[in-house]
Amino acid sequence: MNQIQTDTKDRIALITGTSSGFGLLTALKLAEQGYQVVAAMRDLQRKDELVRQAEEAGISSKIHLMTMDVTHSGSIAAALSAIVDRFGTIDVLVNNAGFAVGGFVEEVSMEEWRRQMDTNFFGLIEVTKAVLPVMRSQKAGTIINVSSVSGLFGFPGYGPYAASKFAVEGFSESLRQELLPFGIKVILVEPGSFRTPIWGKGMDGFQSSEASPYKKQLDEVLRYSRRTAETAPDPRQVAELIGRLVNKRNPKLRHPVGKGIQSLIIGKMLLPWKMLERIIAKSLSGLK
């Protein structure tokens, strides 16, 4: 074993999907806070932005790039074995890698449904399972699962994404209770819409055809998504929240963050479903 000499106070954080968005910003945030950050990404050719920002902030020595595609078992196993050999420990896991398949249920191919679940749900499970023996043997650790407002409310046009994030929510509830006796904390971060590259990627997936029976609704959802993407807040809010959560001794399970998310949660708790449907339909059709 060729473990690198880290300061005894150095804590190790593994973050998936660090090539852009929340993952990149969280890698910078935790490195600023003194963590040794294993910044995993599926394609190291996409490392330049993280490397540039880390250099600018003077924290390059705290960031260790690693290849990990969360849909490939071999890639996860190889990364985990490299991390354990090098650092001997993992204190924080941020399951962040993900993307959004857009489209109406009937029109999304089964291949796309499976691709969505493979990354956002099964990938997250497999990385978690790989990290658990290490955290259990330490009797400590924090696992942060990046869910979404779509894990709390299923919006039309985002069925696959909502299904994957609702699955992450249920999984995290079970996991949290299973791991409490071992001193391992499980936390859900539930962002509303934030300005990251995910929007461009998700909207490319919409199959809008003139012949579609869903064309009118699809166009409304697309318009709404574009508007949301343009006006969404700064994603650093999410990285800052994660930066605070890793220091909490006794964090609660759910941490919603973002514009309008508290009202949506309260609305879902208090309002009849039919009324919520009307509010959503009105917001979608109201945009021209």
Ligand SMILES: NC(=O)c1ccc[n+]([C@@H]2O[C@H](COP(=O)([O-])OP(=O)(O)OC[C@H]3O[C@@H](n4cnc5c(N)ncnc54)[C@H](OP(=O)(O)O)[C@@H]3O)[C@@H](O)[C@H]2O)c1
């Ligand atoms: N932005 C929002 O409004 C929002 C709201 C709620 C929740 N979220 C969640 O936040 C997380 C991060 O998304 P983001 O908004 O920061 O979007 P993003 O900038 O597109 O980042 C997603 C990251 O996941 C990576 N990724 C995708 N598939 C992967 C795979 N198979 N293996 C490893 N990495 C993979 C991407 O890598 P590539 O660069 O190679 O594609 C990228 O690094 C996601 O789980 C998303 O669902 C986002």
